[in-house]
Amino acid sequence: MTEQLLGRMFASLIWIMTISLLLVKAHRSAQASYRLQAVGEAGLLAVLALNNEPWLWLDVGLVLAIKEIVIPRILSSHGEVASKDYGAKSAVGMAFLLMVAAIVTAAGLALGEVPGLDRPLMSGILIGAWFISFIHLSARYETWSLSWALLSLDTVSGVLAVSVAGPLPEFAGVGMELAALAIAVLLAWLSRKIFTLLHTTDVRDVEELTG
């Protein structure tokens, strides 16, 4: 019972931080939201580790080390253009984005109630967060925000896959998480490259990316 409650709490933290990443107006605030989202992921993995999947403790350590320290550090270096950018360049207004987030969260919760999932509420919250991070990918125009969107999607997808897949053999559990972390590190590295090359943070100004 306590484990279920903890699982829902950490899933909710991931969900809130996914919304925060969608809405924040500065690169630095996105870093903070991403770190808190990673705390939610580590917490959820710890709950699953307590639930007879001890190998996931290794994942908890890896998530904390890489998502709290390595990735924010990669993205904060050489990002002068991104770090000076303040604003929310979005296809629609922030209030509308919040409404869309609420609607897709409801859809996620409803989907979680479809019979067949072991942890319906927790899975529903995570599915809602997953939808929000997809919306983030098409709703914001700043390159730095899109980078955080993909990192957010990576976090939510990793934890969603681990939680719905059922009890994992050690190799598969660690392997899946390692793959998700490797993708996150590579993405952060490539995002830093793009920050150094572009003199704009708005993808609409980038010819290649619109065609």
Add this chain to the structure above:
Amino acid sequence: MSISLALPVVVLVVLAVFVLVMPASWAIWLERTAIGVLVVSLALLAGDQWHLPDALATWFYLVVAVISVIALWFSEPYVRAEAKHLHWNDAQIKQYGSLLLIFIASLVAVAIWTNFLWLWLGIEAATLSSVFLVGTPRDRGAIEAAWKYLLVTEAGGLAALVGTAVALAATGHPISQWDYATWTAIGHHMGKARWILIGAYMAMIGYATKAGLAPFHTWLPDAHSQAPAPVSALLSGLKLAGAVVIVYHLFGVLTPTVPAQDLKDGLIILGLLSLLVAAAFVAFQTDLKRLWAYSSIEHIGLISLGIGFGGIALVGAVFHIWTHASSKTLLFQNAGTVRLLYHTSESTQGAKALLARTPWTGGMLALGSAAIVGLPPFAPFWSEWLILVGGFQSASNRIPDIIAVGLLIVIFSGIALRIPNWLWVPGTQDRLAKIREPWALVAPNLVLALLVLVGGVGMPLVVHPLWHHLAHELLKSPI
């Protein structure tokens, strides 16, 4: 996973590591060693000394190995010229060589591995290595294309991971048995059929972004036009098809619980959308590599349609993996040669009168273009014919097939309309001098041209027992 399935991948990865740590002058020899490894594996396969999980895996491995050998062969002179032209340093040359071998290793993994999580890892490794390969020139256009490629296909990759986990977990199999080669139906779990369908569609959409199927194709024209030519060839010829093959295997294990037609409808819709996108854009391309990128969207759409139609069309789709790979590798490598010799592949910026100025390169562009628009007796004609005829024969509804035929006519007309701009429309007077064509660049493409010319009939004849067995298995397939 057995050691024999892991070994070729491990050997190629070890060679890739050596390329990275050894001096740049070693790279050529290590890449030649990789060619040797692939040739030996083909010999072992032909001699019945090495066994792959099933006939489709063997067929796809055959395509991967043959095309990779030719791409590695072409890559050596191509990169030497490109490095000189674009002033690559030793680190860039080593990084390119290492990533190319990792890319090929991951394609081999996608062809022969059988566990769905390992297959996902394989296609992810192929994506990430090719993202860096696309960005190898390190100029603004290449980095932007790589970033866009990463953004779109990683979103898809993560959807594929979640979808695969949801669908397979819902079947009731433990994760250790998520393997198509050893899959056994453990009864119908109708209570979870909805989750299987939801997961299957999520995975299909995810892998569709990897395959460049419309409407998830937006990364493809940029990535193909910016990547070094051998990378464009492998991306188009092998990686796109690899993602669709994974979807085929996944749908194959899910069909006992979910009606096959429910799954196949998704592939038919994606296939038709891909043909529509190609039809809308192909006639307006002025860059040769972008033209072939849109043609790749069309071809992968045809493979998706063939799997969706089933029956003879499925046999055609699997055959199209080979005909598409050989013809598109020829065309992308040839476009790379054009870019090297003319310093552009844009018909509006000087890549004109190819037949007069560079007869071999122009001749192979003419041959490849004739093949790609489905003219007999070239290889793509046979597979496209099988897909369309199979669509008429086995599909419950013939309308998608009729739409596909109409869209193909538009696409082929668009390509036929564009190609003269490169082949014989003259440039300005000062641009009419002949250009010397290095044989090192021409020879690999000549071999490919031969394969495109006779491979449609020749390939099934050369590997007759395998093809017979494969066709028999595909015709029995529930998908």
